[in-house]
Amino acid sequence: MTHKLSRRDLLKMAATSAAAATAGLMPTIRIFAAPPRQDSVTLRFQENADSYGAVVEAFKAKFPNINIEFVEVSGVDHAEVASKILAQLAAGQPVDIGYAATEATQLYAGEGLALPLTQRALDDKDELAEYFADVSPTLVEGMMYEGDLYQLPRDFNAAHIYFNKTLLAEAGLEVPSEEWTKDDFTEYARALTGLGENKDSFGFGWTNRLWGSWTPWFFVNDTNLLTEERAPGGEAIWSTFYADEPLAEGRGGGWRWPTPQANNPSMVEALEYVVSLTTEGLTPAVEIGGGSTLDGFFVSNKLGMTIAGGFWGGALVNAGMEKGSFDVQFWPRWKSQRHQFGTGGAWILNGSGSEDAAWEFVKFNTATDVMLMIPWMASASTTPVRRSMNTAEYWGQTGIENWNVFYDALDKRSDTGPIPAPVFSIEMTNIYTRFTSLATSGELAPKDALDGMQAELEALYARNG
Amino acid sequence: MSSKVISQPGVYRRNPVARWLAADTMAGIKRQRMLLGYLFIAPTIIGLLVFVIGPMLGSFGLSFYKWNIFRPPEFIGLDNFERLAGDTRVFVSFRNTFILVVMTVVMLESLALALALAVYRMANKAFATFLRTAYFLPVLLSGASVAVTLGYLFNKDFGVINYYLGFLGIDNIPWLTSSDVVLFTIALTTVWRNLGFTFIIYLGGxxxxxGEVLEAAEVDGATGWRKFYRVILPLLSPTILFAVVTDVIKMLQFFDEPFIMTRGGPGDSSRTVVMMMYESGFGNLDFGYGSAIALLLFAVIMIVTGIQFYLSRRWVFYG
Incomplete structure (x- = not known):
């Protein structure tokens, strides 16, 4: 008797084998997926051991039954990190505790991924009172969505102008005063162009993304990419933690950005100004990305001014720049001097089953001594949200003289607001950077680029209800 | 021929399937050999099912849904395909991809073949070995690291390439920030990284x-260009077909270089189909639409490959 297996038989056999193999694995999967013993929990934490090794060790000493597993996620900007977190979620590998910057706060909150923390914060108000008293309400409001708090901010960065003091000296200039204007800025950019050993420096450099970018220019031109309003709610947080804080007055339950207004006259004016810096040769070609290209140029005295927050101070020193060879100042005044910021903090996965343990870890991370266990936090490579950490000693590591402007952007300027980042901020950012690049490369006039941006933003809003 | 059970250990007698498989007859032996063969290819088949066919079917199914990870998928029929038909950005991305494919494949095949011929004819074998290694080294680098590094070199204002071109009196070229040249820049980067692989294929060919055919051709007076065109090229045609088909398929899936070097910009001028697919899925959280783009790309790759094989009948010599 002969028995030939046809291709169809073969496929059947393979499918059956795959099913059998899967079935055979099921008990194993169940074992791994079984809920941990009540006295032992493992949390998947979106960080790496280099940054958080010491924090986790300290936490484990206090909570030996809670294990932390690192899940490292990197990206050129926060939007890309969020994309990767969502990719892991799609693959069934979500993190229990994530870190989200403003770019993704409302995305995670609005889609139900992040756990609302308001009630937990209120329940532990005695434990957290000192933390909130040390943190600007502007930052806390930036971590709220539709009345609930979703993250406890860890660090923030407002957009300031960094000055290369070597080029300033060559141009015979000083770091300007706090009240400097856009016209002063233009003169500085001109004076700082064409200096250096090879006479090839540029006055000002920036990269195309949401935070930083040309966003500060439309903020000081008294407008925004999207209209702004405050969501109702949040009273419990304000009355519990900020009852005597004048800066907390009038705050709500987080920001809303109800409609796009990319092509309003002030936006067009701001983009025209930024593009004019390129056409005049004061700004190098603008690229999309995280700004790492500019680091090298600034360090090697080829860039007079650029946009950055406190994070750049430590980074420049680490890159080899001499302490005190750079300084910062507020963004120059145009129609206003409204600053933009982005902040970030840990969020907890909603429905993970380990929310209580995760909350303990999140709270643990709010202590000053714990924050200083993070090497890049200790070396002034970001701006801590705690006012008390922003000291001459802390920023002295970088040699920045005007370090006070970092926190003064919050404490002295009550109009400082977050970058616009609604639930669909990733797609919005893609539209924003795409049309910005068309304007900065000269492919489209600023007005035409912003008309195109507005049309796509309107379509985006329509798709998302 | 009828099966005849000659001898069986007691344990097999009780299990009819085991008895059938282990039957010590000609048919039984054939069955055992066949089973062994299938066992050997089982890992590949299972791998294909789990990692290729399964996701393909999943992607096909997903293209009829609206799904953003957070909420349950919603069946929307052919809406994603209707949207695809009217999405000019997708067609721009296809146009960019085709331009990149043509530029890279033409440069890759011609350069790789020329280099392979030069190295093949080289008398100094040690130097030939060095060149083989040197040309292949970039293949071992990750696309991301190459893109980042060459991105610095191609920087308009501070890049090394414009610096040296400046000595020739050439003004700074906006390699990555002008839609006129950005695709060429990406093609150059890709060719630099992939040249070694195609080169090795041609060298192998x-x-x-x-040798006797080449010698006979020389005896008959075929030298130089005539020998290359009339003898070497026909003999090498199956290798060329393989290299072209694999390079075209690979380049139709362009992602690393444009994603890292330009993010698809300026505007959409360097955005490729795979970037559109990725951004639709993981950027815009529209996995259904991303799947629809993936299906369209799959169909295009199949058609392009089919055309290549069809046309190959006219120029590939298997003698």
Whole structure:
């Protein structure tokens, strides 16, 4: 008797084998997926051991039954990190505790991924009172969505102008005063162009993304990419933690950005100004990305001014720049001097089953001594949200003289607001950077680029209800 | 021929399937050999099912849904395909991809073949070995690291390439920030990284050419260009077909270089189909639409490959 297996038989056999193999694995999967013993929990934490090794060790000493597993996620900007977190979620590998910057706060909150923390914060108000008293309400409001708090901010960065003091000296200039204007800025950019050993420096450099970018220019031109309003709610947080804080007055339950207004006259004016810096040769070609290209140029005295927050101070020193060879100042005044910021903090996965343990870890991370266990936090490579950490000693590591402007952007300027980042901020950012690049490369006039941006933003809003 | 059970250990007698498989007959032996064969290819088949066919079917199914990870998928029929038909950005991305494919494949095949011929004819074998290694080294680098590094070199204002071109009196070229040249820049980067692989394929093809045919051609007076065109090229045609088909398929899936070097910009001028697919899925959280783009790309790759094989009948010599 002969028995030939046809291709169809073969496929059947393979499918059956795959099913059998899967079935055979099921008990194993169940074992791994079984809920941990009540006295032992493992949390998947979106960080790496280099940054958080010491924090986790300290936490484990206090909570030996809670294990932390690192899940490292990197990206050129926060939007890309969020994309990767969502990719892991799609693959069934979500993190229990994530870190989200403003770019993704409302995305995670609005889609139900992040756990609302308001009630937990209120329940532990005695434990957290000192933390909130040390943190600007502007930052806390930036971590709220539709009345609930979703993250406890860890660090923030407002957009300031960094000055290369070597080029300033060559141009015979000083770091300007706090009240400097856009016209002063233009003169500085001109004076700082064409200096250096090879006479090839540029006055000002920036990269195309949401935070930083040309966003500060439309903020000081008294407008925004999207209209702004405050969501109702949040009273419990304000009355519990900020009852005597004048800066907390009038705050709500987080920001809303109800409609796009990319092509309003002030936006067009701001983009025209930024593009004019390129056409005049004061700004190098603008690229999309995280700004790492500019680091090298600034360090090697080829860039007079650029946009950055406190994070750049430590980074420049680490890159080899001499302490005190750079300084910062507020963004120059145009129609206003409204600053933009982005902040970030840990969020907890909603429905993970380990929310209580995760909350303990999140709270643990709010202590000053714990924050200083993070090497890049200790070396002034970001701006801590705690006012008390922003000291001459802390920023002295970088040699920045005007370090006070970092926190003064919050404490002295009550109009400082977050970058616009609604639930669909990733797609919005893609539209924003795409049309910005068309304007900065000269492919489209600023007005035409912003008309195109507005049309796509309107379509985006329509798709998302 | 009828099966006849000659001898069986007691344990097999009780299990009819085991008895059938282990039957010590000609048919039984054939069955055992066949089973062994299938066992050997089982890992590949299972791998294909789990990692290729399964996701393909999943992607096909997903293209009829609206799904953003957070909420349950919603069946929307052919809406994603209707949207695809009217999405000019997708067609721009296809146009960019085709331009990149043509530029890279033409440069890759011609350069790789020229280099392979030069190295093949080289008398100094040690130097030839060095060149083989040197040309292949970039293949070992990750696309991301190459893109980042060459991104610095191609920087308009501070890049090394414009610096040296400046000595020739050439103004700074906006390699990555002008839609006129950005695709060419990306093609150059890709060619630099992939040249070694295609080069090795051609070198392998040249080395396996029958020496007696080449000698006979020389005896008959075929030298130089005539020998290359009339003898070497036909003998090498199956290798060329393989290299072209694999390079075209690979380049139709362009992602690393444009994603890292330009993010698809300026505007959409360097955005490729795979970037559109990725951004639709993981950027815009529209996995259904991303799947629809993936299906369209799959169909295009199938058609392009089919055309290549059809046309190959006219120029590939298997003699």
């Amino acid at each position: 040249l080395s396996s050419m029958p």
